[in-house]
Amino acid sequence: MKNSLCGKKTCTMCGFENCIRSIPLLSNLSVEQAREISEGVQSKSVKRGEFLFRQGQRADRLYIICSGKVKLLKPQMDGKEQILYILSEGDFFGAFNLLKEDRLQYDAIALEDTQVTTLEKNEFDKIILLDPTITLKVFEKAYERIKKVENLVARLSTSSLDAKVAGLLLTLVEGFGTQVPEGILLSLSINREEMGSYAGIARETMSRKLKLFEEMGYISFIGTKKIVIRELKALEMLLEDA
Amino acid sequence: MKNSLCGKKTCTMCGFENCIRSIPLLSNLSVEQAREISEGVQSKSVKRGEFLFRQGQRADRLYIICSGKVKLLKPQMDGKEQILYILSEGDFFGAFNLLKEDRLQYDAIALEDTQVTTLEKNEFDKIILLDPTITLKVFEKAYERIKKVENLVARLSTSSLDAKVAGLLLTLVEGFGTQVPEGILLSLSINREEMGSYAGIARETMSRKLKLFEEMGYISFIGTKKIVIRELKALEMLLEDA
């Protein structure tokens, strides 16, 4: 029941400066500056499973997640998908493509009912000039992305199935995890198929390996969508040694 | 027999401003500014196979390649390596870690005899303030990196062997390729093992698939280290459809 970053009460179209300034990326804008760009700002709701955009579309807006989660993925030739990133509240995407005037490189699909604020390219260009801290924030996000995707490469390229699944679980902590007395609770909004797709393995293999991890006492299940990581150290070990 | 970017004749230690200003990244510096940072500048030669740095080391310098090639890789648990990037003349690395005061995330090994100019962190911090175009160049490099590594993910995650090898060849064009009448000539300074490691497959599999591509007429060999891509379109097709 947490509040949306874009201030639900007054904001259906996100046209008020007190609204967009509550978004971390835009928090340094003055009231004037915020008003200046307010015309290019839109708020959009998407239901679980819906596309925000598709690969190949023109990159003409910046997307900022106010609530919910979004996966960015590349469709594969064989009809499967490779998830590249899972993004949460406060994350933004589309910016890098905007700056390079490129086409969008992936599909964006909501994992939950999601609220996004979008900003038109020309307004984005404006505020980047107005507020130098935004460039910095975009740069930091770029660095974060590089680390995430390099991490993904490590996961995909290891030959050890244990390491793939352990690595996935650890990756999911950031994004789905909360500390609980028993360890770390993952409240997932992705299914086994998607977990497999993020780790580069088949759904069935994911199921089986998770079950083994449970038998080892590393994790435990609450239903299927909640996983408690009980032995974080054990999982981290699986990443280091064969 | 091309000239080094850092101006061989006058430069053994790269301490002269006419030298470092010939490096694209630093080309916008004034003579004064260049002189200011000259103390933090060093030139270094590494032979093929030698390490420039190792994963886990403190990130305290920026590396700019003047001539030669460098691979950045992550050692895997099973003793193998996963190549993340192959960088050439004009590319720089270590900068992102510098800015985030991080540890270096990979090993850097010279693929050929390589000349690098390095810049100490504190001098780098100085010039980033002096010359705003440098920030921009670093940002562009970051974007380039993201694209490269996302591309790598696509290669690793496809189930099609054809697509992996075709994708690798296309990736190698940028970096090793030159246009010739018959198509694109790749003059490789990596061996089959490394090609495999970059594509996420075994050496033997790489050999066999390249041979098949030759039989198909897509490529032809001149010795083992030179490959002519004759049917670029055919390779591109392999990436798109199963």
Place this chain on the structure above:
DNA sequence: CCTAAAACGTGATTGAAATCACTTTTTTTC
């Protein structure tokens, strides 16, 4: 130029995860 070492090619074999096929469970929706 010769020798040793590294890189490469290639057939045979193996193995681990993908796939298939089906049941059970969970979730959605009407």
Place this chain on the structure above:
DNA sequence: GAAAAAAAGTGATTTCAATCACGTTTTAGG
């Protein structure tokens, strides 16, 4: 709350690339 649809679990089977093993070629170095 029942029916339908989606997701998940699980055993059996297949498949395709990894591995093994070894001969050959190329490269490096004294």
